[in-house]
Amino acid sequence: MTDNSPTPKVRTRFAPSPTGFLHIGGARTTLFNWLFARHHKGDFVLRIEDTDEVRSTEDSVTAILDSIRWMGMDWDEGPSDLTQSRGPYGPYFQMQRLEIYRKYLDQLLKEGKAYRCYCSKEELDAMRRLAQLEKRPPRYDGRCRRLTDKQRGELETAGKKFSVRFKMPADGATMVPDLIRGAVSFENKLQQDLVIWKTSDGPTYNFACVVDDHLMEISHVIRGDEHLSNTPSQIQIYEALGWSLPRFAHLSMIMGPDGTKLSKRHGATSVLEYRDQGFLPAALRNYLALLGWSTSDSQQIFEEDELISKFDLAGCQKNPATFDPVKLTWMNSEYIRKTPVPELLEMAKPFFAAAKVDTAKGPALEKATALEREKYKLLSEIPGLVSFFYQDKVEFSQKAMDKVLRQPGVKDVLNGLRDDLRGFEPFTEKPLEDRIRKFCADKGLKTGQVFHPLRAAVSGRTDGPSLFAMLEIMGREKVVSRIESAAALLSA
RNA sequence: GCCCCCGUCGUCUAACGGCUAGGACGCGGCCCUUUCAAGGCCGAAACACGAGUUCGAUUCUCGUCGGGGGCACCA
Numbered sequence: 001m002t003d004n005s006p007t008p009k010v011r012t013r014f015a016p017s018p019t020g021f022l023h024i025g026g027a028r029t030t031l032f033n034w035l036f037a038r039h040h041k042g043d044f045v046l047r048i049e050d051t052d053e054v055r056s057t058e059d060s061v062t063a064i065l066d067s068i069r070w071m072g073m074d075w076d077e078g079p080s081d082l083t084q085s086r087g088p089y090g091p092y093f094q095m096q097r098l099e100i101y102r103k104y105l106d107q108l109l110k111e112g113k114a115y116r117c118y119c120s121k122e123e124l125d126a127m128r129r130l131a132q133l134e135k136r137p138p139r140y141d142g143r144c145r146r147l148t149d150k151q152r153g154e155l156e157t158a159g160k161k162f163s164v165r166f167k168m169p170a171d172g173a174t175m176v177p178d179l180i181r182g183a184v185s186f187e188n189k190l191q192q193d194l195v196i197w198k199t200s201d202g203p204t205y206n207f208a209c210v211v212d213d214h215l216m217e218i219s220h221v222i223r224g225d226e227h228l229s230n231t232p233s234q235i236q237i238y239e240a241l242g243w244s245l246p247r248f249a250h251l252s253m254i255m256g257p258d259g260t261k262l263s264k265r266h267g268a269t270s271v272l273e274y275r276d277q278g279f280l281p282a283a284l285r286n287y288l289a290l291l292g293w294s295t296s297d298s299q300q301i302f303e304e305d306e307l308i309s310k311f312d313l314a315g316c317q318k319n320p321a322t323f324d325p326v327k328l329t330w331m332n333s334e335y336i337r338k339t340p341v342p343e344l345l346e347m348a349k350p351f352f353a354a355a356k357v358d359t360a361k362g363p364a365l366e367k368a369t370a371l372e373r374e375k376y377k378l379l380s381e382i383p384g385l386v387s388f389f390y391q392d393k394v395e396f397s398q399k400a401m402d403k404v405l406r407q408p409g410v411k412d413v414l415n416g417l418r419d420d421l422r423g424f425e426p427f428t429e430k431p432l433e434d435r436i437r438k439f440c441a442d443k444g445l446k447t448g449q450v451f452h453p454l455r456a457a458v459s460g461r462t463d464g465p466s467l468f469a470m471l472e473i474m475g476r477e478k479v480v481s482r483i484e485s486a487a488a489l490l491s492a
Numbered sequence: 493g494c495c496c497c498c499g500u501c502g503u504c505u506a507a508c509g510g511c512u513a514g515g516a517c518g519c520g521g522c523c524c525u526u527u528c529a530a531g532g533c534c535g536a537a538a539c540a541c542g543a544g545u546u547c548g549a550u551u552c553u554c555g556u557c558g559g560g561g562g563c564a565c566c567a
Contacts, residue, residue, distance in 0.1 A: 455526075
């Protein structure tokens with residue numbers, strides 16, 4: 001940490017394994033890496049760690065990239081042959097870099113810093129079980145490290161498959177300098193000779209990760225806390241290869257409401273699910289930024305680009321944070337409120353399509369939507385809250401029916417209003433209010449005795465937008481005919 | 493079991509030895525108001541515990557307890 005070498009260009013990366021969707025934790029890691037890179041005018045690279053051939057899927061790659069793009073983040077580079085299919089730049093794929101890893105594997109082997117291990121899966125399992133039984137730590141005992149050339153030759157000629165293990169130092173300790181936690185030290189004798197090359201002929205995570213982070217000139221490795229205990233092993237590999245270390249920053253985890261690692265049990269964890277529920281990307285970004293990071297004044301809402309200008313590692317929290325969907329939802333409503341209506345409608349399009357609201361049959365959608373903007377918490381709620389403008393006949397809520405319309409005298413009020421408004425001009429907010437207040441006064445009614453039935457008659461609801469603005473937007477014809485239908489309904 | 497990390501209102505957090513421990517979500521009340529929201533004001537709500545160090549500890553040290561993560565030919 002006390003390093004006097006000139007600070008290199010900031011380059012961060014997000015390196016997901018494509019074995020599922022991008023979840024909230026991964027999204028937060030991506031965000032922090034992205035914010036940090038953008039803040040420092042550096043690069044952010046995406047690297048797909050697809051060396052687990054069994055679990056990696058193309059669908060996961062697509063979902064992860066879609067998620068990152070939806071959240072409004074971008075990445076900077078990738079192999080040119082993927083530029084077309086992945087646009088604007090392709091991420092790196094580790095499976096396309098096998099020759100690179102092989103080169104450094106050979107170097108370690110040649111220098112005697114790694115060795116071939118001929119133990120089979122079964123033998124290793126047996127060793128682990130025995131260790132457990134004898135209450136020893138379940139570590140590889142290093143038996144293949146001590147093989148003589150003769151023994152090795154015999155195993156080779158017998159065609160025995162092998163993996164490659166890295167020689168961990170037997171004593172001393174490895175210190176992990178961490179920008180968030182300070183120096184964390186691990187005893188070497190507790191580390192085992194980890195496999196860096198699989199029998200199936202490919203690198204393992206800890207090896208490929210080190211090679212790539214070095215070759216890609218990553219300056220800051222910002223990743224989840226679960227990787228902290230991998231770091232001493234990785235540091236040993238850096239040193240064996242003669243490479244200098246990147247800076248490390250391990251982010252605290254994100255917990256579910258019950259205090260355990262956030263997972264499917266806790267509800268929606270995939271970024272795409274939040275999109276589908278009607279959250280705005282900017283709101284999710286803002287909320288996630290505050291999960292483990294804060295400014296010294298505890299600022300909550302950040303303007304466009306303000307997260308980038310204010311983000312720093314120093315504001316990162318050491319202790320884990322609990323994900324709170326309620327606060328996220330509040331933040332989303334804040335963002336909805338400050339989004340211009342045309343933009344809001346653009347974002348809400350898929351939800352209108354799903355709700356099958358025929359917006360041709362009524363007032364301009366923009367006007368209708370603007371009326372209740374302070375009420376929307378999710379984009380998905382918008383169609384349901386404006387739909388009454390567009391229905392052929394009003395759907396009355398139970399409450400509107402029982403608490404308002406089916407009250408004594410309401411029918412007369414509605415009939416009176418119908419007559420009063422039938423030829424009224426101009427049918428705009430202020431004149432309407434004056435006229436209807438006069439109507440109340442003339443009939444000796446309290447405003448509430450008129451306003452509530454009127455609202456229920458034309459909208460079917462007991463809650464809703466400002467009454468007179470709503471009438472104006474709905475238009476005289478529709479208002480009068482709806483009052484009439486409601487009155488008729490009460491006569492029946 | 494072993495290793496590592498963490499511990500301020502229910503939740504996200506501010507505080508970098510000295511203030512009535514501040515803000516935000518949520519919750520309660522009041523105001524505004526034709527309803528529902530939004531908005532404004534007010535309120536309840538926290539330094540895990542025990543020893544030290546110090547004139548003084550939420551802050552530094554140690555221990556206890558509690559929570560989390562890691563101990564794969566998965567990443």
